[in-house]
Amino acid sequence: MLDAAQPIPRSTGVHAAVDLPFDQKHLDNLLEAANVDILLVTSKHNIQYMLGGYRFFFFDQFDAIGVTRYLPIIIYPKGRPDRAVYVGNAMEDSEAENGRFWCPTVETSSWGTLDATELAIDHIRRIMPSNARIGVEFSFFPADAMDALRSGLSDCRIVDSHLPLERLRAVKTPDELALIREASDRVVEAMLATFAYCCSGITKRDVSARLRQEELSRGLNFDYCLITAGSGPNRAPSDQIINSGDIISLDSGGRYGGYIGDLCRMGIVGRPDAELEDSLGWVEAVQQVARTPIRPGMLGKEVFAVVKDVLSSSPHSANTHFVAHGVGIIGHEAPRLSDRGPVTYPAYDANLPLQAGMVLSIETTLMHPRRGFIKLEDTVVVTETGWEAFGDKGRGWNCAVSTA
Helix, strand or coil: CCCCCCCCCCCCEECCCCCCCCCHHHHHHHHHHCCCCEEEECCHHHHHHHCCCCCCHHHCCCCEECCEECCCEEEEECCCHHHCEEEEEHHHHHHHHCCCCCCCEEEEEECCHHHHHHHHHHHHHHHCCCCCEEEECHHHCCHHHHHHHHHHCCCCEEEECHHHHHHHHCCCCHHHHHHHHHHHHHHHHHHHHHHHHCCCCCEHHHHHHHHHHHHHHCCCEEEEEEEEECCCCCCCCCCCECCCCCEEEEEEEEEECCEEEEEEEEEEECCCCHHHHHHHHHHHHHHHHHHCCCCCCCECCHHHHHHHHHHHCCCCHHHEEEEEEEECCCEEECCCCCCCCCCCCCCCCCCCECCCCCEEEEEEEEEECCCEEEEEEEEEEECCCCEEEECCCCCCEEEECCCC
8 A cells, every 4th residue: 555656754863774673574474464564563562572682771661751651652554564653752763873773764853642643643644545454453552642643643443463473482492492492591591590599588579679680690680489388379479488398489580682581380398298399390290281282383271181090180270270372572471372371362272283493381270278389380491392491490399498
C-alpha cells in the first residue's frame, strides 16, 4: 500500500540504511499474514529486538518522567525498511550521533506519550495512504497515546500486532543463544556463591541482597529473587530468620545483553538427610524425563505428555507441579506450550512442531507437606539434533555452613 513516489519525511537525523538486525522477509510474511500494512513497535523488549540489542540507558529501569512517560516508537512499513522511522526521546540525539539506529529516519525530539505519538502520526500520514491497517502493541501503548492515534488516523484501522512480533522472536539466532547461555551460566554461578554465603542467623532479605550483588558482579542486570527458606512456601524476601537445617530455594532472573537467565536451584544450611535427597531426586527425575525427548518436530504439548505417566506414578504426584514455557528477551514468551500454567495465555504452540533455536524453561516444583518448597528450573534449547541445557550445574543440594 506504499506510494513509492512520496518522499521520505524529514527528521532531526537521517542515517543511511544498514543490514537489518532481524529477518526482514520473515517479518514481512508475518505482517502479510496478519494483514498489517505498517507496524508500530513500542515495548522495550521489541524495540530492543528490532534495533539489535538497543535499550536507551536513561530509561532502562523506569519510564516515568514529569507528568508523562518515555514512549519510543519504531514505525516499520511492511516491505519498506527504507521508510522506517525511529521516534525517540530528545536525549537520544547522542545515541543517534553514535549510530545506534538502523532506521533511515530518526526523530529525537519527544519527551512524552503525546508528542511522540503526534510525530508518529505525521510520519505515517506522509508514507501511508488512508485506510491502512496499523499494527500496534495494545498491551504496551498508553491510553492517551492510543486516543491520539485513533483521532489522528481515524480513517485507518488499528489492530493488535503482538502475535507477529512474538513469532518473529520465537526462534533464536546463534548470537541470541550465546547471550542466553551466558545469562544462564552466570545466574547459576551467582546462586552457588550465594548458597556458600548462607548460614544460620541471616534473613531471607540478606540472602536476596547477596544474590543481587553476586549477579551484578558477574555483569548481569538483576531482575528478581524468589526465595523460600525452611518448611514454608512464602517466596518473598523478608526478615524471616534462616536456621540451621533449613532448606533454601533461589529462583532468579538475571539479564545479560538483554536476555534472561531464569533458573532455580536448592541449598541447605547443613547437610540433607535421606528424605531430602529422595525429594530433590524426584524433582530431578521429572526434569530429566521432560527434556530427554525434546527435538525439532516434536509438538509443543508433548513436553507435558512425556511427564504425565511419571507424575501419576509417584507418591509425590499430588504435591508436584510441572510447567514448561518459552524464555528469551522476556519470561513466558514463544513457544507457548500450554494454557494451564501459572501465567495464562493461548497455547499457540501446543500443536505446532518445536524448531531448532527455540528456548524452553522447564520447571518442577514439589511442595513437600513437611519439608518445604523444593524446585528445579532449567533452560533447555532445541538444537538440530535434540536439545542442550544451559547453566546445567548446581542441581543437587548446595550445602552452606550451619553457623555464622
